[in-house]
Amino acid sequence: MTTMAPAIDLDALLRRLHLPTVRRLYPELAQRAETDSLGYRDFLAVLMAEEVAHRAQTRIQRCVRRAHFPFLKTIEEFDFTFQSSVRLALLGSVLGPELVTHGHCLIASGPSGTGKTHLAVAIAYRAIQNGFDARFTTATALIDDLSVATRKGKLRHALSTYTHPHVLVIDEVGYLSYGPDAANVLFHVVNERALHHRPMIFTTNKPLAAWGQVLHDPDLAQAILDRVLERGRLLELRGPSYRTRHMKLDLQQPPESSSARPARISGNHRPDFPEPTPVRCPGASATLTQRDGCIAHPAQAHPAGMERRRDAENRYPDCIGPPA
Ligand code: ADP
Ligand code: MG
Numbered sequence: 001m002t003t004m005a006p007a008i009d010l011d012a013l014l015r016r017l018h019l020p021t022v023r024r025l026y027p028e029l030a031q032r033a034e035t036d037s038l039g040y041r042d043f044l045a046v047l048m049a050e051e052v053a054h055r056a057q058t059r060i061q062r063c064v065r066r067a068h069f070p071f072l073k074t075i076e077e078f079d080f081t082f083q084s085s086v087r088l089a090l091l092g093s094v095l096g097p098e099l100v101t102h103g104h105c106l107i108a109s110g111p112s113g114t115g116k117t118h119l120a121v122a123i124a125y126r127a128i129q130n131g132f133d134a135r136f137t138t139a140t141a142l143i144d145d146l147s148v149a150t151r152k153g154k155l156r157h158a159l160s161t162y163t164h165p166h167v168l169v170i171d172e173v174g175y176l177s178y179g180p181d182a183a184n185v186l187f188h189v190v191n192e193r194a195l196h197h198r199p200m201i202f203t204t205n206k207p208l209a210a211w212g213q214v215l216h217d218p219d220l221a222q223a224i225l226d227r228v229l230e231r232g233r234l235l236e237l238r239g240p241s242y243r244t245r246h247m248k249l250d251l252q253q254p255p256e257s258s259s260a261r262p263a264r265i266s267g268n269h270r271p272d273f274p275e276p277t278p279v280r281c282p283g284a285s286a287t288l289t290q291r292d293g294c295i296a297h298p299a300q301a302h303p304a305g306m307e308r309r310r311d312a313e314n315r316y317p318d319c320i321g322p323p324a
Contacts, residue, residue: 021054022047063128069136070171075122082245083115085238094123094199094233097130100166103197105232109204113241116203120169123201132166139173139186146185155188163192167199174206174214183220194227202228 014023026047033043064072075095080088094104106123108116124134137145142162149158162168168189193200204211208225212218 019051021051025050060128063133067134067136069121073118073121074125078118078122082242083237083239086235095126099127099199100132103199103231105200105228106235107202108235108237110237113243114237114239115242116237117171120201120203124167124169127167134167135165136169138171140176142170143178143182143185147179147181159188162189169201171203173202173204180216183215183217187220187224190224190227200228
């Protein structure tokens with residue numbers, strides 16, 4: 001004896017449950033299941049897996065739209081042989097979920113065309129793939145936006161655009177000149193995010209020592225860098241511009257500051273590198289040179305440096321060259 005299934009409007013149910021992918025795929029899959037003798041469990045599992053995969057994809061697309069990236073580039077598209085001052089292995093901690101769970105920060109500095117924005121976008125995009133949201137802005141746009149909001153007495157409200165996203169990219173610090181309250185409004189963002197251990201990625205074409213001048217306030221610039229580098233790293237990119245790589249231009253600075261030297265990535269709890277890397281921080285940044293690990297300094301010069309070097313060698317055996 002066969003029992004008649006009650007007439008159920010499956011389409012309506014799936015609509016009500018917000019399962020559009022199941023609704024779209026089940027008629028065809030049901031037919032295939034019959035011809036291929038697919039079991040009930042497998043049939044259901046395939047439909048659910050499709051629904052989940054589709055949702056993940058649409059979430060990523062939505063987050064990318066909201067991030068306001070100037071272009072979408074991935075870490076897989078970054079040519080590490082062209083930009084040899086950065087190694088993929090050294091980016092590990094900012095490419096995984098720990099970027100957000102540990103609140104890591106990064107400052108990518110270097111001349112134009114060395115891939116700073118590409119890397120910043122790629123790291124933020126990876127965070128989106130890892131389930132977080134991100135927001136990209138230029139320093140100019142952020143400062144303008146918050147300066148206007150301050151004048152209108154709406155700073156608190158405007159700040160949330162920059163303090164709420166899991167990951168914030170602030171591109172091009174130092175490219176253009178800013179108004180008098182630049183450091184003030186930027187500090188609000190950085191301080192709030194640092195308090196909640198939220199990652200920040202900066203790109204800049206200026207040495208950190210120049211941020212005081214760029215932001216018109218050496219003390220606040222130091223306070224900003226101090227908070228960013230507490231959980232952050234400085235990644236110095238070098239070499240020619242990728243944009244004009246076909247032209248073989250030589251627009252680089254004189255030798256001692258440029259491409260002959262290997263990468264310098266530094267930050268608290270991060271490896272120092274063997275080469276001397278004096279950073280002059282007039283006025284504001286005096287403590288930056290002294291803070292353990294904030295800025296790389298000659299690891300060979302004292303026992304603590306030797307210890308950090310050994311630590312770095314253990315953690316990144318492929319990346320640390322022989323002592324200078
Ligand atoms: P910057 O921000 O340092 O001025 P960008 O990140 O905007 O430079 O890079 C300029 C262009 O060159 C972008 O299209 C970027 O994708 C590309 N680019 C830069 N460096 C690399 C690289 N190492 N590998 C692949 N593409 C790169
Ligand atoms: Mg750029």
